[in-house]
Amino acid sequence: MTNTKPVLILGGTGKTGRRLAERLTSQGIPVRIGSRSGSPRFDWEVPATWEPAMQGVGAVYISYYPDIAVPGAAETVGAFARLAVANGVTRMVLLSGRGETEAQRAEEMVKASGADWTILRCAWFSQNFSEGFLVESLRQGEVALPVGPVGEPFVDVDDIADASFVALTEPGHVGQLYELTGPRLLSFADAVAEIAKATGRGIRYIKISHDEFTAATAAYELPPEIAWLLNELFTEVLDGRNETLTDGVQRVLGRAPKDFSAYANETAATGIWSN
Numbered sequence: 212m213t214n215t216k217p218v219l220i221l222g223g224t225g226k227t228g229r230r231l232a233e234r235l236t237s238q239g240i241p242v243r244i245g246s247r248s249g250s251p252r253f254d255w256e257v258p259a260t261w262e263p264a265m266q267g268v269g270a271v272y273i274s275y276y277p278d279i280a281v282p283g284a285a286e287t288v289g290a291f292a293r294l295a296v297a298n299g300v301t302r303m304v305l306l307s308g309r310g311e312t313e314a315q316r317a318e319e320m321v322k323a324s325g326a327d328w329t330i331l332r333c334a335w336f337s338q339n340f341s342e343g344f345l346v347e348s349l350r351q352g353e354v355a356l357p358v359g360p361v362g363e364p365f366v367d368v369d370d371i372a373d374a375s376f377v378a379l380t381e382p383g384h385v386g387q388l389y390e391l392t393g394p395r396l397l398s399f400a401d402a403v404a405e406i407a408k409a410t411g412r413g414i415r416y417i418k419i420s421h422d423e424f425t426a427a428t429a430a431y432e433l434p435p436e437i438a439w440l441l442n443e444l445f446t447e448v449l450d451g452r453n454e455t456l457t458d459g460v461q462r463v464l465g466r467a468p469k470d471f472s473a474y475a476n477e478t479a480a481t482g483i484w485s486n
């Protein structure tokens with residue numbers, strides 16, 4: 212990557228992309244936000260917007276929306292990667308997910324595109340509890356999900372942003388797949404208990420059935436693809452297949468990943484979970 216060409220950050224206003232943009236900008240590396248609010252506008256659903264967004268950039272960070280586990284994501288991400296290579300943009304960092312058929316297919320598509328790739332295959336983000344769909348339930352004091360005691364190694368998005376920054380700015384990361392997890396397995400009940408402790412509030416966790424969850428998401432009028440996705444993640448992916456810790460953060464960053472309790476304490480201090 213040259214120091215003068217901007218990095219195109221797809222999802223550059225989202226959980227990981229926004230933090231990567233901050234890190235690059237603070238080091239004087241120009242960024243171009245690739246999203247519907249970027250300039251030029253980038254929209255995954257409008258392929259005609261892809262090529263203008265990639266003109267003159269030196270590298271791309273690919274965060275797909277709404278989720279790389281959604282059927283068809285692999286074809287779309289693959290088409291984008293091939294178009295970028297055809298436009299001379301070969302350096303790519305792909306944000307992927309663990310234990311998801313479609314995500315692993317998307318990884319293969321990017322590898323086959325001719326890109327100089329790095330893959331960050333990530334666990335559930337800790338920030339889903341503060342910047343995602345769970346924040347409102349936490350404020351209201353009760354989180355109800357169709358998931359039991361399975362352990363998930365929640366990863367902090369600051370670690371993902373640090374890893375993507377290093378991958379894009381330092382040599383030695385092309386052709387590397389890093390599986391990024393936090394340092395500890397927690398059930399969703401454990402995670403909610405950590406947040407309750409950090410906030411000093413009583414917040415309950417309840418395991419509900421898939422039917423109850425489907426009814427609850429319908430009541431919240433979530434877009435159908437998001438409701439489908441949540442059910443998919445809770446029924447398929449959280450079956451124990453990802454109940455392992457990895458050394459990905461240590462390998463890229465040379466330090467341990469951030470623990471969920473540090474995330475919970477820092478985030479509680481912002482007041483975001485206060486009702």
Ligand SMILES: NC(=O)c1ccc[n+]([C@@H]2O[C@H](COP(=O)([O-])OP(=O)(O)OC[C@H]3O[C@@H](n4cnc5c(N)ncnc54)[C@H](OP(=O)(O)O)[C@@H]3O)[C@@H](O)[C@H]2O)c1
Nearest residue numbers: 222223224225226246247248254255275278279308335336
């Ligand atoms: N959340 C997790 O736990 C997790 C774990 C592993 C992997 N992942 C992967 O991470 C990726 C991002 O997920 P996230 O939950 O963190 O979301 P996010 O990055 O917070 O998503 C929001 C971003 O997507 C952009 N966006 C929305 N609609 C768009 C469209 N039609 N075209 C282009 N950009 C659009 C938004 O900007 P605008 O509104 O300006 O368009 C914003 O920058 C997904 O591919 C997911 O599979 C997530």
